[in-house]
Amino acid sequence: MSLAFDEYGRPFIIIREQEKQSRVKGIEAVKSNIQAAKAVSRVLRTSLGPKGMDKLLQGPDGDIVITNDGATILEQMEVEHQVGKLLVELSKSQDHEIGDGTTGVTVLAGSLLEQAESLLDRGIHPLRIAEGYEMACKIATAELERISTRFDFGTGTKEDLEPLIKTCMTTLSSKIVGRYKRPLAEMCVEAVLTVADLERKDVNLDLIKLDGKVGGRLEDSRLVQGVILDKDMSHPQMPKELHDVKIAILTCPFEPPKPKTKHKVDIDTVEKFEALRGAEKAYFTDMVRACKASGATLVVCQWGFDDEANHLLMHEGLPAVRWVGGVEIELLALATGARIVPRFQELDASKLGSAALVKEVSFGTTRDRMLLVEGCPGSRAVTLFVRGGNKMVLEETKRSLHDALCVARNLVRDNRVVYGGGAAEMACSLAVEAAAERVGGVEQYAMRAFADALDVIPLSLAENSGLAPIASLTEVKTRQLTEGDPHLGIDCNDLGTNDMRAQNVFETLAGKRQQLQLATQVCKMILKIDDVIKPNEYA
Numbered sequence: 001m002s003l004a005f006d007e008y009g010r011p012f013i014i015i016r017e018q019e020k021q022s023r024v025k026g027i028e029a030v031k032s033n034i035q036a037a038k039a040v041s042r043v044l045r046t047s048l049g050p051k052g053m054d055k056l057l058q059g060p061d062g063d064i065v066i067t068n069d070g071a072t073i074l075e076q077m078e079v080e081h082q083v084g085k086l087l088v089e090l091s092k093s094q095d096h097e098i099g100d101g102t103t104g105v106t107v108l109a110g111s112l113l114e115q116a117e118s119l120l121d122r123g124i125h126p127l128r129i130a131e132g133y134e135m136a137c138k139i140a141t142a143e144l145e146r147i148s149t150r151f152d153f154g155t156g157t158k159e160d161l162e163p164l165i166k167t168c169m170t171t172l173s174s175k176i177v178g179r180y181k182r183p184l185a186e187m188c189v190e191a192v193l194t195v196a197d198l199e200r201k202d203v204n205l206d207l208i209k210l211d212g213k214v215g216g217r218l219e220d221s222r223l224v225q226g227v228i229l230d231k232d233m234s235h236p237q238m239p240k241e242l243h244d245v246k247i248a249i250l251t252c253p254f255e256p257p258k259p260k261t262k263h264k265v266d267i268d269t270v271e272k273f274e275a276l277r278g279a280e281k282a283y284f285t286d287m288v289r290a291c292k293a294s295g296a297t298l299v300v301c302q303w304g305f306d307d308e309a310n311h312l313l314m315h316e317g318l319p320a321v322r323w324v325g326g327v328e329i330e331l332l333a334l335a336t337g338a339r340i341v342p343r344f345q346e347l348d349a350s351k352l353g354s355a356a357l358v359k360e361v362s363f364g365t366t367r368d369r370m371l372l373v374e375g376c377p378g379s380r381a382v383t384l385f386v387r388g389g390n391k392m393v394l395e396e397t398k399r400s401l402h403d404a405l406c407v408a409r410n411l412v413r414d415n416r417v418v419y420g421g422g423a424a425e426m427a428c429s430l431a432v433e434a435a436a437e438r439v440g441g442v443e444q445y446a447m448r449a450f451a452d453a454l455d456v457i458p459l460s461l462a463e464n465s466g467l468a469p470i471a472s473l474t475e476v477k478t479r480q481l482t483e484g485d486p487h488l489g490i491d492c493n494d495l496g497t498n499d500m501r502a503q504n505v506f507e508t509l510a511g512k513r514q515q516l517q518l519a520t521q522v523c524k525m526i527l528k529i530d531d532v533i534k535p536n537e538y539a
């Protein structure tokens with residue numbers, strides 16, 4: 001920049017053309033990557049915990065999503081920066097593996113990177129930091145296992161299920177649906193236990209369908225032991241309730257073949273038209289009779305049929321449902337044990353599924369009608385049917401229930417829990433710090449940094465609940481150290497006790513462990529990147 005004067009003596013400033021910006025490499029690149037990742041994780045920090053805030057995200061089409069779920073926020077955010085995208089992936093993998101804890105894992109990764117940054121400033125090589133973090137993570141996960149508690153829900157009595165319900169409630173407490181968490185948690189636990197295979201310790205979440213319809217109140221949500229189809233009988237005069245139903249599922253057209261465009265049909269007289277119509281009618285009547293001959297008492301079609309066909313079906317006494325979506329068809333087939341029939345000729349008795357009851361129900365005062373398919377022998381498919389005042393609430397409720405279902409599933413897989421409210425993180429932090437004392441090398445600094453980074457969870461929980469963060473953290477942490485009690489956490493709801501056992505704030509061990517491991521992993525990955533190369537910048 002320099003100052004010059006024009007011919008009239010007026011000053012003006014010459015700004016030199018900006019030098020071609022060069023690509024940052026080496027330690028500068030590591031730092032700028034860390035900045036990007038921190039920016040992403042900072043967004044989520046205020047959404048953590050039972051008092052966390054929600055985010056309203058506007059999509060490209062102007063549609064809006066309101067959510068508190070970390071993975072959903074990041075997914076909608078359209079992060080541009082390459083390293084920021086790594087954090088998006090991070091929360092996705094937590095979502096994929098565990099289902100809950102997506103906010104926590106991102107916040108933790110951000111904090112680990114922040115600590116790494118100050119170590120870089122002190123001249124410690126990124127790889128040494130990465131190694132230190134790895135060691136610390138091992139100690140932290142070992143500590144998690146040590147402080148975890150196990151519970152059994154083998155006999156299935158009401159009291160046995162209590163911890164399971166409580167854990168689901170902890171997950172739901174940080175969501176919009178928090179006020180109604182108890183019944184929802186009970187529904188989730190019941191759903192998971194219905195489909196769970198307790199011997200193999202596995203749960204197929206595909207068997208639990210989350211469905212919802214706008215309208216009604218959250219309290220009207222319920223668990224249906226079967227499948228719900230968001231359709232009604234194709235004709236209003238068909239029976240509304242069928243018992244011992246044999247179901248045929250057709251994914252082929254269920255109507256007379258239409259003349260193809262390359263053929264020409266000349267209809268110039270009334271007689272010819274009548275003949276064509278008669279032929280079509282006869283064809284379709286044959287189809288309907290073939291269905292009935294196979295023993296089917298209900299036909300579920302993926303495609304539609306026209307009103308005339310509809311009338312014929314009613315006339316022949318064969319109830320039918322049309323325009324059923326592919327996903328629902330598959331679920332219905334799974335539940336009723338039916339085989340999907342793609343070619344009409346293949347339909348026979350062996351392809352039919354069965355259900356004890358198919359019933360058309362309407363909900364509340366609205367005119368929405370849906371079909372309940374209950375008493376399916378083939379499998380134990382269930383549907384969580386959610387009601388809500390508007391689409392945003394409904395969607396967020398479904399996401400929250402998904403989290404809770406995942407948590408219940410994780411507990412069936414591995415019934416160990418740790419305590420929430422930052423209790424587990426503080427215990428790990430203390431363990432890592434103690435272990436750092438025994439390490440001689442430079443890694444001990446990284447380990448201490450890891451221990452400090454873990455504090456971000458209790459700190460954010462306190463901050464989001466309107467408590468003084470540092471004061472609450474030090475108070476609880478000191479008590480953990482002096483009393484040796486890993487159950488003490490942040491009292492977010494101001495219930496007057498820091499004992500998370502008394503507050504019933506549980507989280508699954510698997511989820512917590514995954515959080516620590518994933519966050520450490522992504523942090524190590526970012527620390528090892530010293531150059532970001534875009535497609536047209538190879539040099």
Ligand code: ADP
Binds near residue numbers: 050068103170419
């Ligand atoms: P995530 O997406 O990571 O699950 P949440 O918003 O669900 O984020 O917050 C989870 C955090 O909130 C966990 O650390 C959990 O221990 C804590 N938490 C949940 N309920 C309570 C509570 N009642 N008191 C204290 N902490 C809680």
Ligand code: MG
Binds near residue numbers: 100102174403
């Ligand atoms: Mg959660």
